[in-house]
Amino acid sequence: MERIPILKMGRFLLVTVQVDMHDRLAMTLQDDLTGRIVKDRAHGVLIDISSLEIVDSFIGRMIGNIASMARVLDAETVVVGMRPAVAITLVELGLSLPGVRTALNVDRGVELLKGCIEERAQGNGHVAG
């Protein structure tokens, strides 16, 4: 079966969503990612949507689900590379992604995740690992 690859980048997982996913593929990704967060003990997930020409409510819901599942598993989610036209359209569609952070590109996303994790570690009185 067709699958979206999940790449390990240190403590983070990177998913590059390819052009025009059909619905089944999106559902599979959701399941695969949850499994990988646990298996790889990931602290963060980066979802690169720079090749997505649109985000509709289905993809939006998938991203939201990934973020809430990641949170339960103690990982942060950052969406990177959203195209400006997509961002404008999302607002009009009425889709807000609560709990999902966004960054311009993967590098900025990684910085954001590192910041989140440090902040959290300090808040908990632990040393960032």
Next chain:
Amino acid sequence: MATLRDEIYPIRSSDDIVKVRQITREWALMQTFSLVDQTKIVTAASELARNTLEHGHGGEVRIQALQEGSRRGLRLTFVDQGPGIPDLAKALQDGFTTGNGMGLGLSGSKRLVNDFDIHSETGKGTTVMIARWK
């Protein structure tokens, strides 16, 4: 109003939704829509095609490239013979869903287009027409 092109595509599987997005994009380009306008009509088409498949148990979309004076537009008409929508006013509210969606498909796509028209009869089916003009 002149019709420049007029075609019908089936909506029977999730691959057909991808196909509807691609066709809508091509036609929006053909009508020289701006990138933002393209994105809006393709997003609305994706929402309504999914409703046709999931709630209407499949159907079809008619896509028309229109010209009125110097205005160019795209009209999409989604038709199914599914269960219909008992309470349209409710279905058009942000957040209303009878499934596990976000309830944004209808209300959201209405905001993304210039013309929006919906007809539904319980037990007979649903027709949703949208148009966007550049």
